[in-house]
Amino acid sequence: MSGLAGLxxxxxxxxxxxxxxxxxxxxxxxxxAGARSPVRLEPELSWSAPSWAHPLGCGEGGVDLxxxxxxxxxxxxxxxxCVALVGFVIGCPLGAAAAVARGRxxxxxxxxxxxxxxxxxxxxxxxxxxxxxxxxxxxxxxVFALTAWAPFARLxxxxxxxLRDQAFVEAARAIGVTPARVVVRHxxxxxxxxxxxxLGAAAAxxxxSEAALSFVGFGARHGVSLGVVLDQxxxxxxxxxxxxxxxxxxxxxxxxxxxxxxxxxxxxxxxKARRN
Amino acid sequence: xxRRGRGPAPLGGVHADPRSxxxxxxxxxxxxxxxxxxxxxxxxxxLALATLVFLALRLLPGDPAALVLGDQSSEExxxxxxxxxxxxxxxxMQYARFVRGLVTLDLGESVRRPGASAAARVLDAVGPxxxxxxxxxxxxxxxxxxxxxxxxxxxxxERRHWVDRIATAIAATPLLAFAPxxxxxxxxxxxxxxxxxxxxxxxxxxxxxxxLLALPLAAHVARVSRAALDDVARAQFLGVARAKxxxxxxxxxxxxxxxxxxxxxxxxxxxxxxxxxxxxxxERLFERRGLGTLILEAYASRDLPVLExxxxxxxxxxxxxxxxxxxxxxxxxxxxxx
Numbered sequence: 001m002s003g004l005a006g007l008x009x010x011x012x013x014x015x016x017x018x019x020x021x022x023x024x025x026x027x028x029x030x031x032x033a034g035a036r037s038p039v040r041l042e043p044e045l046s047w048s049a050p051s052w053a054h055p056l057g058c059g060e061g062g063v064d065l066x067x068x069x070x071x072x073x074x075x076x077x078x079x080x081x082c083v084a085l086v087g088f089v090i091g092c093p094l095g096a097a098a099a100v101a102r103g104r105x106x107x108x109x110x111x112x113x114x115x116x117x118x119x120x121x122x123x124x125x126x127x128x129x130x131x132x133x134x135x136x137x138x139x140x141x142x143v144f145a146l147t148a149w150a151p152f153a154r155l156x157x158x159x160x161x162x163l164r165d166q167a168f169v170e171a172a173r174a175i176g177v178t179p180a181r182v183v184v185r186h187x188x189x190x191x192x193x194x195x196x197x198x199l200g201a202a203a204a205x206x207x208x209s210e211a212a213l214s215f216v217g218f219g220a221r222h223g224v225s226l227g228v229v230l231d232q233x234x235x236x237x238x239x240x241x242x243x244x245x246x247x248x249x250x251x252x253x254x255x256x257x258x259x260x261x262x263x264x265x266x267x268x269x270x271x272k273a274r275r276n
Numbered sequence: 277x278x279r280r281g282r283g284p285a286p287l288g289g290v291h292a293d294p295r296s297x298x299x300x301x302x303x304x305x306x307x308x309x310x311x312x313x314x315x316x317x318x319x320x321x322x323l324a325l326a327t328l329v330f331l332a333l334r335l336l337p338g339d340p341a342a343l344v345l346g347d348q349s350s351e352e353x354x355x356x357x358x359x360x361x362x363x364x365x366x367x368x369m370q371y372a373r374f375v376r377g378l379v380t381l382d383l384g385e386s387v388r389r390p391g392a393s394a395a396a397r398v399l400d401a402v403g404p405x406x407x408x409x410x411x412x413x414x415x416x417x418x419x420x421x422x423x424x425x426x427x428x429x430x431x432x433x434e435r436r437h438w439v440d441r442i443a444t445a446i447a448a449t450p451l452l453a454f455a456p457x458x459x460x461x462x463x464x465x466x467x468x469x470x471x472x473x474x475x476x477x478x479x480x481x482x483x484x485x486x487x488l489l490a491l492p493l494a495a496h497v498a499r500v501s502r503a504a505l506d507d508v509a510r511a512q513f514l515g516v517a518r519a520k521x522x523x524x525x526x527x528x529x530x531x532x533x534x535x536x537x538x539x540x541x542x543x544x545x546x547x548x549x550x551x552x553x554x555x556x557x558x559e560r561l562f563e564r565r566g567l568g569t570l571i572l573e574a575y576a577s578r579d580l581p582v583l584e585x586x587x588x589x590x591x592x593x594x595x596x597x598x599x600x601x602x603x604x605x606x607x608x609x610x611x612x613x614x
Contacts, residue, residue, distance in 0.1 A: 114546075115321060117546065117549075118545065118546045118547075118548060118549045118598060119549045119594070120548075120549040120550070120552040120553050120590070120591075120594055121549070121553065122549075122552065122553035122556055123325075123552070123553075123587055123590055123591055123594075124328075126571055126575060126583070126587055127325075127328055127329045127332050127587055128332050129575075130332070130333065130575050130578075130580075130583055131332045131333050131340075131343075208450040208452055209553075211450075211452055212452050212553065212556075212557050215452060215557060215560065216556060216557060216560045216568075216572055217560075217572060217575075217576065218572075218575065227452075230452065230456060233456065234456050234561060237456070237459075237460050237463070237464065238463075238464055241460055241464060244456055244457065244460055245457065245460075247456075248452075248453040248454065248456055248457045249453075251450055251452055251453040252449060252450065252453040252454075255450055255453075256448060256449075259448060
């Protein structure tokens with residue numbers, strides 16, 4: 001019976017929205033687990049077009065593009081999900097606490113969200129990365145986390161403004177629950193569903209930023225990144241257009257599938273909210 | 277259209293603005309106060325960014341002199357450079373010098389090009405980036421608003437929903453993915469646009485690059501102004517304008533659009549950061565001169581004074597543009613003046 005219920009759940013909207021991401025991750029994992037290496041060079045195959053041996057063709061120095069794209073998108077998604085979760089964990093309580101505190105703190109947090117959200121992440125990344133010799137993935141994650149909390153905090157703030165005057169919050173206050181506990185036990189659980197929708201968009205933004213950074217030459221040192229594929233593609237645009245197309249398609253598919261997966265939280269939690 | 281991001285709508289007319297009855301003097305005082313407040317906030321943000329730049333280069337592990345000169349450099353060479361960059365002074369003196377440099381636009385000399393001041397190199401690179409970004413904002417706003425009006429008007433019939441769909445699709449596609457592909461398609465097949473890195477590109481190159489940069493902005497503007505137009509469409513004054521016999525086009529352009537200009541300016545303001553990041557990518561793609569290429573070059577060669585100056589200046593440019601957007605918003609829409 002439970003299997004049938006699972007099947008029925010699979011057919012409903014939310015899981016369909018996870019499908020693109022699941023496909024991307026599945027294919028990438030299969031390829032990455034195989035024998036192909038994203039760093040082995042075969043100079044005689046430089047810029048060669050797609051063939052049976054190399055389904056996506058080869059890039060600069062004969063690197064196998066299929067392996068490169070698979071490894072790069074796996075790493076990008078991992079980084080993006082970590083950053084989005086960090087932003088979620090910081091931003092959600094921050095926004096809720098600010099809305100509960102009201103007054104000056106609330107305005108300050110709202111203004112900070114506005115600024116940070118509109119701020120060129122690129123510049124911040126340059127500032128921090130310029131101080132390290134060759135950036136690692138941890139450095140990149142740190143840079144993106146610096147600004148990732150803002151959209152979550154903003155959403156949590158807006159939602160808490162609605163929730164803070166409701167009876168259950170007032171009741172909790174009336175029986176002497178401390179404000180901190182009100183935020184953690186009563187407000188944040190009620191925010192999760194709505195704020196979680198932002199996870200997908202935040203993760204997709206990280207994927208694109210990471211690719212853009214390595215495209216302009218600020219990437220992680222090992223050179224396994226979607227931006228590197230694009231960089232190679234641009235430099236050999238007329239000679240080997242397949243490299244450019246593969247890179248652009250990989251960035252597009254990875255970011256859009258993350259965005260779609262984020263939307264999966266939408267109806268699930270909306271349904272739950274209706275039931276309560 | 278997604279409207280969750282916006283706050284609750286103000287209850288228009290329920291509480292009258294108590295300050296609206298003030299005299300001319302009070303008004304000019306208020307305006308001066310608002311301008312001062314904006315300036316103070318902008319200065320604070322720039323100072324915060326500059327401090328972050330300052331601290332990142334000095335507090336993070338690693339010797340900046342070794343970063344600049346490389347691992348093979350001798351201790352004497354590093355000591356000379358440290359003296360030149362004032363890295364051997366106590367931290368508070370360095371900071372004081374740095375802040376004074378910000379105010380006097382004197383952030384030291386380029387390490388890689390002796391004789392050229394960092395500020396001069398930055399000012400040299402501002403022109404191309406500023407023209408790229410401002411042309412992109414202009415194009416993005418015009419295309420976006422035109423698309424929204426087309427989508428809100430009756431001219432396309434049922435097909436007008438395609439405007440929304442296309443805008444959503446473009447807004448979801450990263451610039452990084454479509455800019456190179458579009459360039460390739462127009463270059464390799466049709467040869468209508470200059471190739472990346474073509475020094476002869478000139479005006480055509482500028483227009484093409486800013487057109488690419490404008491596309492995502494136009495999509496965002498189209499979505500937001502469409503939502504704003506739909507909001508305004510329910511207002512009474514539009515019914516009055518229609519009843520007076522105004523055409524669809526006249527009502528949309530003359531009555532609805534000015535009333536919904538606020539959200540449009542706001543979305544342009546929030547997209548400025550992305551625009552600046554996109555400008556760096558496009559400058560790299562087309563090998564155009566500009567702030568982005570200067571920053572990349574300074575980063576690659578570890579030219580710390582130039583890097584500091586360029587990053588702080590781009591930050592200031594961004595904050596300034598955002599404050600201008602907010603000021604325009606306040607000027608055209610009396611509801612946001614507070």
